[in-house]
Amino acid sequence: MSQDRYPITPSGYERAAKELEQLKTVERPSVIVEISEARAHGDLSENAEYHAALEKQGFIEAKIKKLEWMVGCALVIDPKELSGDTVKFGATVELFDEESEKKVHFAIVSEYEADIESSFISHTSPLAKAIIGKKVGETVEVAAAGSIISYYIESVSYV
Template identity: 40%
Template sequence: MSNAKEPMTEYGYKKLMNELNDLKKKQRPETVIELDIARSHGDLKENAEYHAAKERLAFIDGRIGELSDLVSRAQVIDPTTYEHEKIRFGSTIMLENLETNEEVTYTIVGSTESNPDRGLISYYSPLAIQLMGRGEGEEVTIKLPSGKQVYEVLEVAYREINFEG
């Protein structure tokens, strides 16, 4: 566990808090009851319900620890409060691969919110790190695991993110 701040949107923070509250107030108490009921059935060595509940409780406790750590380090950032003339947290970027002429669009979000398949990339991803501070019209050589690629930054803007769909 690190002390580094974890940037995230308000949506990401609320999502973490909702999961943490659900685990603490609903799932954990229910699992403790299941464990007590299973324990009352006797011989614990061959009691599948007991072992399943015990494993589930361990998983829940581990997840509560992870989420508590993330929440304690959360730095909620509202990207609507600043200009997006340069790429930064919350920016939506349209890039053109100068080799293939393929255009791609990404939005830079917190690591807990990232979903590359939906164009949401982590603030800590190699791509985002190399794009930070760049502006429209700039050419950027990006070093990725697949090799170097040259992109032109076509657009930097703020767009409301639909995390649900």
């Protein structure tokens, strides 16, 4: 988390802000109540509920800290405001895998928004790093699973 700015799409930013609000207003107060109730059961050294609630509190606080940083450093990039044939953050890209002869497509988004099953990959992934800055018609090679895969950039769009 050493970056000065955190690129994120508008929908990703909205989702992160809502999650942060939920953690602060619902989850944090709820876990405080859980800790108090578990504390009331007596001997804390053997109180599994107490230790579980403390662990949950630690997880919530860490998530809040990360989301506060992300939202505070957000550089909201709306793909709808971008254009061109060069791959950038927010691009939806169609590639042709030259070895398997199959087409793949995905959108380049923040780590927070990445979901490979929905065809969203992080801008920090090896594939995204390899194609960012490249143009339609170029071929790039990406190291993956011990081999090199060649992709031809067929199209770039911003939607």
